[in-house]
Amino acid sequence: MTLSLVLEVLIQGMLTGLVYGLMALGLSVIFGVVRVVNFAHGEFAVVGMYAAFLLFAALKIDPFVAMGLVAAAFFVVGYFLQRVVVTHFIRRPDHEQFILLVGLAIVMVNGMLMIFGPDARHVELSYSYDSWMLGPVLIDKVRVFAALAALGVAGALFAFFRYTQTGLAIRACADNLTGAGVVGLDVDRLYALTFGVGLACVGAAGALLICVSDVTPMLAPSFTLLAFTIVIIGGLGSMGGALLGGLVIGVAEALASLVIAPSMKSMVSFALLVVILAFRPQGLMGKRAA
Amino acid sequence: MRREHLLLGLLAAALLALPLALDRYQTSVLVLVFLSAYVGQAWNVMMGFAGLLSLGHALYVGLGAYVSAALFVHFGVSPLIGLLAAVAVCVGVAMAIGALSFQFRIEGVYFALLTIAFAEVARIGFDHLKWTGGAGGLFLPVAGSDGQWWNLRGGPLFFYYVALAMAAAAFALCAALRRSKLGYQWLAVREDAEAARAVGIDVTRARMSAVVVSAAMSALGGVVHVFYYNNVFSAQIFDMTRSIDIMLAPIIGGIGTLFGPILGAFILVPLGEGLIFATQALGVNAPGAKAVFFGLALMIIIFLAPNGIWPSLRKRLGIGEAKP
Amino acid sequence: MSLLKVDGVTKRFRGLVAVDTVSLDVEKGAIFAVIGPNGAGKTTLFNLIAGVYACDGGAIHFDGARIDGLAPDAVCAFGLARTFQIVRPFPGLTVHENVAIGALLRQADPQAAFAAAEEVLRKLDLWDRRAQVASSLTLPDRKRLEVARALATKPKLLLLDEVMAGLRPTETDRMVEILRMINRDEGVTIVLIEHVMRAVMALADQVHVLNHGASIAEGSPREVTRHPQVIASYLGAEALG
8 A cells, every 4th residue: 555545535535525515515505594405315315317318318418417407307307396395394203204215215226226227327428437646646627527516516606605694594494593583584485595505506416427337217315314424524514524524524435435445435424523513513613403 | 992903812812824825836925925014114213113214224134144143053053042142133223223323313304315325334244254164155055954944944834924924023012112102102203393392302312222123123123134035135135126115015005004014014915926926927038127116105195195095994893093 | 498509509501500509498388489580590590409400509399308400200200390481292292191290100000090080181181182283283272281281299388380371361260270280189299480470479378580580589479579680680670571
């Protein structure tokens, strides 16, 4: 194990971690505002992967372009999912929300299994195997592009929540729901927008993930867990925390694959999760609940 | 109460005599029904009684299966004794998870996630544990041991009565727990933990006991599962879909009710078998079709009847089950 | 003889002092009121006594034993039961079950607990409602259920957090009657937080006034209402209820 190999793995982990972070950001945004845990989050990520895969296979649309289309489509899906279905569950007990979304997750993952079968698919880009040499360290171009795109989308999201009227209104909802209602904000609409934005994130992340990883339907549950792990480590409801959690998990898993075994990598994430839950339950960047 | 006892007696008699009228396949379906009702009952102790959502309940079933099967395969230990080890391991793990969660106030969504995480850790761990066959699975010797009831060896008919007895015992146990001091403490904790503390209930102890009882019950479910199927694969037994299967029957039947898990199992298992036939007959060679249907069923049930089917059915039958 | 002795208790939240070296001495058999404007730290003080929060300073003794630092359930087991300002019955359970769960603290056998609960429910005029699910009760009934559940734990002392709030005058009078009866017939000492001054005047032997987390006066209801600082901080602003 040479130093350059370790460096390479570290950098790869960070780059992939940023894409994971974008995926988790969607989960975090939805939970932070709507207070619903999207248990089908990984399933949406995989649908995003398949969508980008299909767009590439059928129309030769580059996934980095398809990312925009997928995100837009996912926004619409999220908007209506919240308006039509999830809204009825906002005031219901936690376990009922959970079960609803678990049901949705089962439908999605098995629906994909019916449509695409269990075999792995991937996208072969002209620059799939290009890389840069940074001294002795080899860096994949696609991974860099994917990480930059993830940062770009996350940046756009930060700007949306900080500078637009709608973004500020959504944050007002998250901070003080009753207050938001009192000052006349249309909470239902803002919730639907938030759900849409959250799914747009995960859709974009899916389109990016297809560039760096094969897709099978069975990835979905592990992505859901991954997203949760990241969000809890970073801090539920904290946007920066989701990206930071993604980085942490990306690096931890990459190192675990190298040092222990690729199939054991999620053990490391779960170990991190347990440590965080025990000693810093609000996550790395979360605020402690009163 | 009279009416309830009469119906219960009739049901028991019918179920005892039923195998006479069934073929081997139908008997095996009912074995699954009873096992599903049994494990559902165990899950229900945590969720329905104590309000603790376990989304990784396959953990305990899988551990029970692996412990008893490994002891049998490697040392020839009878599952009747292996059961004790299985229960001990499951209770130990449950207490560890419970201690971690309740010590650090991990509740609600976080608790549910933690249960999944532990099931996943077990899945990956057993995938790599050579002693139990790793990812290739652990197989029990089949030939030449039929009829050794003390080693839980037998055909569907044998397991029919084993599983029936388990389902009946779990029902009786839960009915007794439900009416006990501990049972009322669970309900109080489920309804409002802080208010429960204010009337002198040690919430952590109540939750811990629910986790322990549920894990111990599930361990036996795992033991019988592995000796019935003669094999166990970590990728299957600890899988999240297995955990979801465990929850389905009590959710559809009625969370927190005594008959819910039984009713749910009687609906879901035959429905699943029927769906397999239907998809085969239609020539749809789609492995996910059955699960898609279950996922939809789950969504519709939780949408329309979050309390499950039993509460409304109970009213029609005029049976008074103690309110959950 | 004092039953509850709060000795210089302090609680801070993120630098904000919610309760500032407050001392109380509640005689056995007394009805003791804690009053003060909103945000004076009354409920925080209750939470400190009931073990919900840990004290940042001071000590609390109950019936000769030191109870600060104990968990709420242990405090309740010592014979100190409380109600919540915003009532929290077990919503999905029946009235009878709610109270029986309280009684289970002193009664291992559920049947005996239900019998004990019946006694309490009859005393508080809730027996007719026994089969109703708690979430379906009206507010006055819920308030009485809250008292009933606490009473079923057979406490030596009841901490009542605004049990009159939101009640109409006739309902308030009824609650006053009930509390008097509990105090007189069962010998239960009562400490109550109350905004409804009519009830305080009618019930309390001793009144303690908090403002901004600190004690500003203590005495009989008549003395306290004449205290200039009390009038300035509280009664002046909100007028006599």
